[in-house]
Structure formats: C-alpha cells, structure tokens
Amino acid sequence: MKIIETSRRKFLQGSISLCVYATSSLANSCITIKTTAKRDAEDIPYLCNMCRNKCAGFARVENSTITKLNPNQYFPKSRNMLCPKGNAGIQAVYDKDRLKYPLIRIGERGSGRFKRVTWDEANEYIKDKLVKIIDEQKDNRSSLAYCNGEGFNKDEYIKFFGGKIGSANFLDEGSICLNTKLGATQLTIGDVGEMDVAGSDYLIISGANRYESLITPDSVDMLHTKQKLVVLDPRCTMTAIKADEFLPINPGTDLAFCLSMVYIAIKEKLYNAKYVKEQFDDFDKLQQHILSHKYTAKWAESKTHIPAEKIEQVTREFFSAKNPLYYLGRRSVWSQNDFQFRRAMVLINALAGSVNRKGGIIFGKPIKLNQEEIVEPLYNAAEGRFDLDGIIYGSSKGGSWLNFRDKVISKTAPYPVNAMFIRKHNLMQNMPNIAKTRKMLEMMDLVVVLDTMPSDTAMMADVILPECTYLEREDMVVSFNRLEPSLALRNEVIKPLYESKTMQDILKGLGKKLSVPLFEVSAKYDEDLQDSIAELGKVKAFEEGGYDLAELYKHSVARRNKNLIIKQFGEAVYNSLKTKGVWHPFIEKQKDLGNNLYEYYPEEKRYYSVDKKYRVKCYIEKLAKNGSDALPTWHDSYDFKVAKESFRMITGRYVTSTQTASTNNVMLRDIEATNHIWINDSVAKKLDIKEGDSVAVSSPISRVVIKAYPTNKIAPDVVWFAHGFGMDSEELTSAFGNGACDNQIIEDSFEKVYGCATMHHTDVQIRKL
Ligand code: SF4
Numbered sequence: 001m002k003i004i005e006t007s008r009r010k011f012l013q014g015s016i017s018l019c020v021y022a023t024s025s026l027a028n029s030c031i032t033i034k035t036t037a038k039r040d041a042e043d044i045p046y047l048c049n050m051c052r053n054k055c056a057g058f059a060r061v062e063n064s065t066i067t068k069l070n071p072n073q074y075f076p077k078s079r080n081m082l083c084p085k086g087n088a089g090i091q092a093v094y095d096k097d098r099l100k101y102p103l104i105r106i107g108e109r110g111s112g113r114f115k116r117v118t119w120d121e122a123n124e125y126i127k128d129k130l131v132k133i134i135d136e137q138k139d140n141r142s143s144l145a146y147c148n149g150e151g152f153n154k155d156e157y158i159k160f161f162g163g164k165i166g167s168a169n170f171l172d173e174g175s176i177c178l179n180t181k182l183g184a185t186q187l188t189i190g191d192v193g194e195m196d197v198a199g200s201d202y203l204i205i206s207g208a209n210r211y212e213s214l215i216t217p218d219s220v221d222m223l224h225t226k227q228k229l230v231v232l233d234p235r236c237t238m239t240a241i242k243a244d245e246f247l248p249i250n251p252g253t254d255l256a257f258c259l260s261m262v263y264i265a266i267k268e269k270l271y272n273a274k275y276v277k278e279q280f281d282d283f284d285k286l287q288q289h290i291l292s293h294k295y296t297a298k299w300a301e302s303k304t305h306i307p308a309e310k311i312e313q314v315t316r317e318f319f320s321a322k323n324p325l326y327y328l329g330r331r332s333v334w335s336q337n338d339f340q341f342r343r344a345m346v347l348i349n350a351l352a353g354s355v356n357r358k359g360g361i362i363f364g365k366p367i368k369l370n371q372e373e374i375v376e377p378l379y380n381a382a383e384g385r386f387d388l389d390g391i392i393y394g395s396s397k398g399g400s401w402l403n404f405r406d407k408v409i410s411k412t413a414p415y416p417v418n419a420m421f422i423r424k425h426n427l428m429q430n431m432p433n434i435a436k437t438r439k440m441l442e443m444m445d446l447v448v449v450l451d452t453m454p455s456d457t458a459m460m461a462d463v464i465l466p467e468c469t470y471l472e473r474e475d476m477v478v479s480f481n482r483l484e485p486s487l488a489l490r491n492e493v494i495k496p497l498y499e500s501k502t503m504q505d506i507l508k509g510l511g512k513k514l515s516v517p518l519f520e521v522s523a524k525y526d527e528d529l530q531d532s533i534a535e536l537g538k539v540k541a542f543e544e545g546g547y548d549l550a551e552l553y554k555h556s557v558a559r560r561n562k563n564l565i566i567k568q569f570g571e572a573v574y575n576s577l578k579t580k581g582v583w584h585p586f587i588e589k590q591k592d593l594g595n596n597l598y599e600y601y602p603e604e605k606r607y608y609s610v611d612k613k614y615r616v617k618c619y620i621e622k623l624a625k626n627g628s629d630a631l632p633t634w635h636d637s638y639d640f641k642v643a644k645e646s647f648r649m650i651t652g653r654y655v656t657s658t659q660t661a662s663t664n665n666v667m668l669r670d671i672e673a674t675n676h677i678w679i680n681d682s683v684a685k686k687l688d689i690k691e692g693d694s695v696a697v698s699s700p701i702s703r704v705v706i707k708a709y710p711t712n713k714i715a716p717d718v719v720w721f722a723h724g725f726g727m728d729s730e731e732l733t734s735a736f737g738n739g740a741c742d743n744q745i746i747e748d749s750f751e752k753v754y755g756c757a758t759m760h761h762t763d764v765q766i767r768k769l
Helices: 006-013 024-029 090-094 119-136 154-164 179-189 217-221 254-267 273-279 283-292 297-304 308-320 338-351 401-409 434-442 503-525 527-536 538-544 557-569 571-579 621-625 666-671 681-686
Strands: 041-047 056-062 065-071 103-105 114-116 144-148 202-206 228-233 245-248 324-327 419-423 446-451 463-466 478-480 486-488 591-594 597-599 647-652 676-680 694-698 703-711 718-722 762-768
Touching: 041 571, 065 090, 090 666, 103 119, 119 144, 119 419, 119 446, 119 463, 119 503, 144 154, 154 503, 179 338, 202 254, 202 308, 245 308, 254 283, 254 297, 254 308, 254 338, 273 338, 297 308, 308 324, 324 338, 401 434, 486 571, 503 527, 503 538, 527 538, 557 571, 676 681, 676 694, 681 703
Parallel strands: 144 419, 202 228, 202 324, 228 245, 419 446, 446 463, 647 718, 676 703
Antiparallel strands: 041 056, 056 065, 103 114, 103 463, 478 486, 591 597, 647 762, 676 718, 694 703, 694 762
16 A cells, blocks of 8 residues: 655645636536636647647636646647647646655655655755765766656756766667667668658558547548548557558558568569669569568468458559558557568558658658757766667667666676666556566665656655646757648746746756765776866866766756757747747748648648658668568568467557556546456357456466456457556555556567567456456
C-alpha cells in the first residue's frame, strides 16, 4: 500500500478550488467551480503537450484562471484542431493530485512515504548524494544516468546533464517507441522525412491505428474521398472500419506482405523504372534477392493469411496509382523483424517513386533555428555509454532502455550507475517487465524525479521535484513541418501554481548548488584540470572551463527566446509568435476557405519536392557484417505460432490516452473509463467468458486481472488491451487500480538493430475468475 506521510498528505492533495470550463462535451467532468463575477478574458497562444503532436491552441484566461482551450487557426500542422486529450489538457493544471511541493522520501523506496521540504533542502540533499557518488567513482560522470521522454525541453535537459555535468548515459522514449522506423528510413533514403498523406491517392496502413489512438488533421486526410485506404491489422480497429479494404493479417507477418509486394512489383515490372535507374543503389542485388527467395503472393498468403489474389490486386493498384504511399507508421516496435519491416515499407515507396514528391515521403524545407552556444567542460574520467554494446546501430542519443536496464541489474555494465534523474518518463509503466524496472531503481543510491503528477515512478524516487505543466511556462521556440514550415512558440498562459517550477528554473537551482562541489571532485582527479588551475587559478579555470552548470539558464526562457528570434528573424516574427503563437511566411495572407479549412502556403509554394542529394540504399553492408540482413529477408523464426490454449498479446492505446501521462485525467476518464481485454467471441464462449467478466491474464513473468470484452473483431489466437491503465500509485486517486497495465505481463526482449523493445512477443493464458 502506498502512503504519503499522513501529516503531509494534505500538501499533496492541496485545496485549490478553481473555475474551469472545458468544451461542452467535457464540461461535466470539471472540478469544483468558483469565480468572481468580473471577467477580464484574454486568449493566450500556447502549444499542446498532451501528446507528441504539439497542436497549437489559444487558452482563455479569466481572472488568472484557464477556463477553456481553443484550437489555433494559424498553425499549418494542427489546422485549427484540438483532439479530446488536447481539450482535457486544462485538467493537467487543475488536477487535485498534482505534485505541488518538493518532497524527500522518508520510508522504504516505493513505500510512498515522503516529507515536504523546501527547494533548498531538496537541492542540498541531491548535492550531498550526487557529489559522494561521483567522488566514489573518481569523477566518472556517467555513474549518473538521466532520461527524458519526448518533449520540447529535452534538448535543454540534455545540455545540462550531458553537456555540463558530463554523463554519457542519456535514455529517452525512442527505444520503446519509434526508433526502428526512424532508423530504417534514415538508412534507406538518408532522411526521416514527412509523409504527405493529404497528397496521396492510394494509402496502405499496416497496424498504425490513427482513428483509435491519434486523431490529428493528417488522420482526417486519410479519409478524403479521392484516396483509397487499405488497412492491415489483426484487429478490426476504428481505422480498419473506415478503410476501403480491411485485410485481417496474421500478427507479425506484415514483413511477408511487404516482401511479396516487392516481388510482384519487380516480377511484373510495375515499379517506376526511371526513378529506380536514377536514384537506386544496388537495385540488381535487391532484384536478385527477392526473386531468388520467391516471395510470391502464394508464399505470402501462407504467412499472412491474406489471399494471394488480394495481395496481387493491392500491389497492382498501388503501383498504378499516381501518388501511392505506404504509411510508415507511428507506433511502437512489434517484433524482432520490425526494422526490416519498416525498411521494406520504405523500399516499396521508393520503388513507386514516392520519395521527395507530392503524396510520398517528402524531405521538405524545415526552418533552421540558430542555437545558443555554451562551453561544455571536458571530463577525462567520464566513461562512454554501454547500452549500445551488441546493437548494430542504436540511437547514440537516446540509447536502448532494455539493454541498459539489463546491464545495470545484472551488474555487467563496465562501471556502476548509482544515480538517476527521471523527467517526463514513467519508467514504472512504460517498459515491458515492470519487476525489472523496480529492481533497477531499487539498486540506485539516488533517484530524482521531475514530474507534474505522483506517478508510479515518482513513488520510487528519493527526491520529487514538482515541475509546472506546459500551460504554466514558456518553452524555447520550435521549428515545425517540412511541407509548410513554420515556427511555433509555447507561451506561458498562467504562472506556475503552488511551488512548481519550470524545468529550467529547477536545473538553475540545482546547477547553483552543484557547480562548485562537482568542480572540486574533478579538480581532485582530473590532471588536465589540475594543470589549468595551476596556470589560471581556480576562479578562471572554473569560469573558462564551463563548470558553471547554471550558465544556460542565467536568463529566463522568455528573454532567451526574444534575443534569439529577433536576432535571426526580426521583430515582426517575434510579435507574431507572441500574439498568434505561430509564424510562417504567409501568415498574414492565409486564406479561410470555409468549413474550418484554411490555405496556409499557396500550393505552388509548398515544399513537395526539394533539391536534395540522396540515394535509395537497397543493400546495407554494415548489417551483413554484423550478422544481420543487408536486404529485407524472411526467416522461419518470424512465423507466427502460439501454443495450444495460449494467445498472442498485442497492445495499443486509446485516443484519450497519452501513454500513461493522462491516466489520472478525469475528463478523459469520462470518455474511456477503463481498459478491457478483447477476446475473440467464439473463444470467449468456449471459456464461458462474458462481457464485463473479470479474467486473469498470465504470462511467463506476471499476471493481471482485467474485464473481458468478447468480440468478433479480433482473431481467435490473439488478445488485445490498451496501454495506459493499471496504475499502482495510490496518490493518483482517479487512476489507481483502474484496469490492467500491459507492461506488467509483456516480456522484455529487444531487437538487435536499434535495441528497441518488442511489444508483441508475449503469449498469455486466460482464465475466468
Ligand atoms: S493530437 Fe491532441 S493531445 Fe496531441 S498535441 Fe494535438 S491536441 Fe494535443
């Protein structure tokens, strides 16, 4: 049982009583409302942070209270749209469970017992522990690991812990999210690009479930009438329901479908010969490989269970369309072959010539932003990262979470990692095999969590530092989009509530506390620094060596933005960002086309095609040298098999859920109350399971209990339930104990090209309770 120290509980729960209006459909779930009669309303532009899409909005502020969030018509990326999560972002500010004050643990790790402290006490505690850890490790700064999920401030966070403090061990969400897709695209066509869904006239989607998990303007583009939409999925999702053709596929066999498309395109010479001749490297190797393996439609039928005639029909339609696009997906990694599956999709697009042109993968022309310069100290004793050992490419920036965790808990890392800073990352929910994450955190001497909510991960911390929400801060200006590039600014809508602070202010306080003591540790072990001190004296060596950790945050974000933007783009752009939240070259002339449609860039000014030197790489030597496939290849081990009376567990998420970050949001809970396990209805009948029955779902690592949803919309050997439920923190009063957590039972394994967790790899048994 998780208990915050009784006498302090009220500090966590707080007593704020505010007036909050949401859109009408969400209004019923608002918290207690009180306002004074007089209203000085103001609409302040901001950028949503409820998911990674970053749509633009205007926040209505009345008497210092946010009363409504509205979409912003100026932003080409979000085109005057906010999704349900975006509307419910208001609750992120006024959630009664929010973290309000710095806390230090007083009970066992994970017990949930904390005491309220001042910011100075929290920083002092961190300093004492961290200086001791780094001293014991003789100035190996990498004995501190730090992580940050997706978000605007990530780079600033990296500059602090990586650049200034000098740790190599940064981890982010990439290895439990998109890295195979990004890597496959980068390695095959030299850039990740952007998918021009609106410009395509034939769209294939494998598993990416846009209508159930992420509804943005480009989801809407997928429905426009001139386009044919083909969806492959083992489950009849909301996206599948809206497709022109839904092809139920045997799980984990999408690569076989893609290989067969390539086979048919080559065999029947359907591909764009001119483009292939001009842009492809090693096409002959690809051709020989695919034909010799005989990836025929009949062969693919035996793997995918999609009729051969259907595969042939879809392939011929795709290659005869004017602007076909195989959508590369925006979702987690499924299986060991995920990298090759994504690469095969890129190659299909390239064979159709759908790269750097309308309706394909476009490179476009993002607006480049100047960077501020800071001096980063050199630490001779700082070791390199170890989580990419044994991984062929991997992300040198965000690493491989599962490999890192394995090496820490098995003590096979080349040096101990004893401290961890965690921001915007709910480790105790977002990685397969939660028991292992708990073990890793229990091994740390210092765990510091920066968060807005008392998440399961925050409950494992030694120190909790309350960060303000995205509506209470200005972030550094960001460049968006390639087709219709723009700049966008998240403005501060209201001042941070309670004692919460912006990340920059938190790091500034920490930096001030840590700079000199950590410098003294380096001076003890680092001979170069000792020489520098002998030559310049301590003060100069400190200043010129860049050891002031708070240097980057000397000025407020608002001031830094102003300086940067005006210097690079001028006053008019800055004013546009402050008043409209957005700037693009046509913002003053953009056209309102009616029916909530806008023209941002005139058609002829959009960057569908740009001058760019790139090659399509069919054959990747480095993969072959490392025992992998230089060309996409099917192996028997990829065949989908589950033992008798077992089911393959697959997972996804609802549009109302931002992974686990929105789980306590009562507005969203009103829309999607809990998660249910989808079971094929004929199987459910045999097991005497009815809708709403509690069932135990067991995997080799753990067991969860969840309500059943029998349906004919899923294959008999597969079960599914949504991520983002089953929280263990009692401080999340709306989310605690509601539904089941998928990562409790998903086994941990990772593919070897990018070290990404494979999420659809676990077989489970089901029993009615
Ligand atoms: S898609 Fe929704 S949650 Fe995501 S940024 Fe846009 S409005 Fe916010």
